[in-house]
Amino acid sequence: MTYDVVEPIFFALLTIGIVSAGAGVVLANRITTSALLMAFSFLNVAGMFVLLGAETVAAFQVLIYVGAITVLILYGVMFTPQQPRAYGLFFQKQTPLAAIVVVPIAIFVALFAFSFRDAPEAGAKGHDLEPLATSVFRDFGFPFEVASVLLLAAMIGAIVLVKRDEE
Amino acid sequence: MIQNVWLIPALPLAAFLISGLLGRRWLHHWTGVIASTAVGASAVIAIGVFLEVLGGKTRTIVSLYEWIGVGDFRVNVAALVDPLSSVMLLVVTVVSFLIFVYSNGYMAHDHGFYRFFAWMSLFVFAMLILVMADNFLLLFVGWEGVGLCSYLLIGFWFERPAPYVAAKKAFVMNRIGDWGYTIGMITIFLVFNSLNFTDVFARVEENPPTQSVLTLIAIALFFGATGKSAQLPLYSWLPDAMEGPTPVSALIHAATMVTAGVYLVARSTPLFAAAGPALGIVGIVGAVTAIFAATIALVQFDIKRVMAYSTVSQLGYMFLALGVGAPVAAIFHLATHAFFKALLFLGSGSVIHAVGGEQDMRKMGGLRRKLPVTYWTMLLAGGALAALPPLAGFWSKDEIVGAAFTNGYPILWAIGIFTAVLTAFYVTRALWMTFHGEPRDHHLHDHAHESPGVMTLPLMALAVGTVVLGFAIGWPPEAGFIHRFLTPSVEIPGESEHVAEVGTIVVLAIVSLAAGVLGILVALAMYVRRRPDPVAVARAAGPYYRILVNKYYIDELYDHRFVDAMRALFGIAWAFDIHIVDGIANRLGWLAVLGGGGLRRVQTGIVGNYALTIVAGLLVLLVAYGGYAAGVFTR
């Protein structure tokens, strides 16, 4: 069993996981189910990253999406009342219209995507940790700083929004 | 040491940040100590830099970083350290330090203590940037910075209306001057394609542009200088600025900021020298301002206002010196004036402090015994102002007046001598009314007390400077240390200074000394012996006296003529705006309302609908892109 044989198998499994979990997020009636399926989908995407050889990004993916964003969303779910709803209240009224618009684009783009080919010399790429670190901290140092300011602003904004007025 | 010259402004900046951010809640009165220490450290470094410049490093440019780099437009944050700027650094830091120490006592009971020191530190920072800058833009940063601090500090007691109004007036008048500076700066960049002093002055010498362009630049810059240095026609903010705390008046409106204009012109000497009539204008404006302000000072009763008009007058002297081609004398007078005028202000502050905030000299009198230190130090400073040898003022003023004569401007020389008489008169009058005679208000007199040591020590230090400075660096006249030191950086190219013969110098010195003595004697005659009685003189000269008391009605003139004209203009503009501009806008508005009414239906308020629109737009884009790729649109 060489890696070339294993890779498509993993790829197929991960694809099934991503697509079915994604569809589950949209279709699930209960919001907690949606949230967990979303986390599962994120994990599968992380698997894809590992398959692509980007372990660092995969680790960040799990750390941020599963460890932080999903938990945040679960918090949101728990602070708002959720009840399973009748179909008419569950989907918006524009669903048929949305289907007409989205499906053609989706099919077109997905088919178009297959036209991308690997660069022949790209196969020998090693670990992504060092090039990633070099890029982030050297070439993109300034955007990195800006991103940190953005995070700070978001943090303050979120606190201000959620803070109750003290009377 | 010279590479660390940036520390000199950095320390006051740090003091500003610390006092401003932490002062209100935590540091309180420690801010005074912190700020004074920082400025003191700056002064020490400035002395080091000065010594190094003295040791032969006559021109160093310390570049911190590139501030602006757009195409050809390159501006560095860089310090130019040469004899001129090192002298200015020294004067600014030393005088600031003494005034900071003094302020610790003077402001001790003010609830805005930390605010005062934060802004004073910021001011020192901006002033140091101004004198260290190696290009016009960075100088402008300092220029605006000191203007801002001046505004903040004049309006320091903003709870009262007068300081607030005075601050606004100072700010607006400075802005008018800054407009001239900005025009000059932009023209410099357009003409020379650079804002660096070095580049600009080099190009002025190598391939000068037309005379008229140079004159325009010089006049515009000088207009900026008149705003900052309170010359005609933009002088009237300075007397009003006395509404600020006295240390502010001493530091900003006597010793440092108002000399920025002098510094600018001195720094731009090559430019002005090449600009033909510009120097003449500088000299005439200076001379007229000198005599003009001195006449007003004759009749003022507010002790600080006398000093303020005196400052305007002395600044006029400096411009006079610049105008007659003696920049060294101007800077020399700037330095000595910084000491004795700061001393006069601090002394008046001490008096005001002693009599509980009273500024009217008519209510003082006989304070000599109550305030011995203040009295003696102010007497020295007054002597310096009246140009009595061997005090500092004598050497520098004599050099200015002498230069006017030897360089061939006898009328300006005559004005200078006459102004010297007036100067001696009003300073004698002010000191007499304050310290001698019978106490006129016994209540104030009984409660007067000498200021604490933290205030009198700076007075004494400044007095030492007042006594020795002129002699130390001005001897022998026309060839003293200050000449040898400063000439390389302000020398007018291609024009050697007229060196007068010793005999001429002595005669000129005796004439100006006689002028000072004459003024003093007249004043003493009027106020000690009452012969002629000042009141009688005032009555006899009725209309002229009233003109002087009302400061030539300049404020009213500005108010009525300029402001009314502006109002009328604005009225027309307002009508145009209401009827034509707004009319068009309103008609367009109706169109928008009608169109919006139709489009309102699209705005459902349902987020999903908006998102769907976005995706539909994506679809349209894709179709368009597909068509483009397939070549539908090319055929």
Added chain:
Amino acid sequence: MSVSLGAFVAVSAVLFFIGTAGVLVRRNAIVILMCVELMLNAANLALVAFSRRSASVDERGSVFVVFIFVIAAAEVAVGLAIVLAAYRNRPTVDVDEIQRMKG
């Protein structure tokens, strides 16, 4: 390299449009947030795929993924805060019933 770059990008596209569909058809604000996250993840996948499989030697694509992480975290925090604030004003998280923006 038996799985081509195109396949990864196709999966990314499918995930993206699943997310889009979710945003368009669901009514619950929190679910819509989740679907936006799915879309961001699809973009991440495409970026990493291009970054790893294209000719350039550095990790420019992955860098953008890192920035997307940052933005996603900020977005969720602020988005949830808005949802909670809106919920406090009107007891619903149904986007159809929050119609303050109606013209």
Added chain:
Amino acid sequence: MPEGPFGLDPVIWAPLRLIIAVLLAVGLVFNGALAQIYLERKIQAIIQDRIGPLHTGPWGLLQTFADAIKLLGKEDIRARLTDKWFFLAAPSIVFSPMIASFVVVPFAPGIVGANLNIGLLYLTTLGSMTVLGIVIAGWASNNKYSLIGGLRSAGQLISYEVPQILSLVTVVLLVGTLSMVGIAESQPDWRINFLILPLAFVTYFIAGLAETNRNPFDLPEAESELVAGFLTEYSGMRWAIFFLAEYGEVTVVSAIATTLWFGAWHGPLTDRLPLLGVIWFTLKTYFFVLVFMWIRATLPRLRIDQLMSLCWKVLIPLTLTNLMVTSVLLLAYPSSRIPVAIANWILLGLFGLAVPFFQRRRLASLRERLRAAAA
């Protein structure tokens, strides 16, 4: 390909290595948990001046086995209104990241499941996944005590992740690698990182206590206020899995501390007999496990607001300062580590001095308020 250490062909060695590492991990977790429970009881008993388990087996050694058998044999209860799938999934979501952590733990030279170049990042990643399981457990139980316990735990874990990761980053800055093996190899002989970065270790250890929900940070399971927190509705084997996960986490945190600060497998004689490293490593790890127990027996539990303010107002500023100082000093003196060490010891000293000072001030203000309330 890794070089086979015992003259073995690398083709044989590579899978063998994985098997050994997994066996070690499983052994550490399962046997370790049994041993740890026994030790915990005994140590607490000693500290509290009791005897502890005594009757089952010699010195009560078999007591934990008996307990384990009891738990296995218990009836599998699930309350009707719990959320079935989430209720079932939660224990494994908590347990599997913990067991997966052992893949990168370097037991001895060559004996490591996988020498990932992002090993430390991988560990923090897995640590963050635990939160999800706990939140789900709390929510699925359909019980307000469980829910509050779960939410508290999530808040606590997310908050303490920040100082924990910041402490780890300090070491990474010093060593220059994220690989656990690389970090272990960087501290030969006595030159362990603890001598250079003691403050980072202290902050990491405090954060680690919170991350594993141990005393004095065991708020999520505070019996006095929340019954047993998110564990309330769990019993039998599922409860045991949570428990195993907790002990496993303690072991992981101890193992990370050992690797990062105390030289991992390095010890006397390891240069001649590399396998001895396993023993050294286990001994060092268990030393920290014992410290965990010691702390549990001595310190009282914090209140939730104290817990949060400790994290956000003390630990995070402290670790950030430490990180900044360390990075600046490392940039300034790239060849020497002595300045970093000096700065770190000074910071640690300041921290140690400041604690009683602030504690006394806080107590004084509390007394003031009490007096005001009484008056």
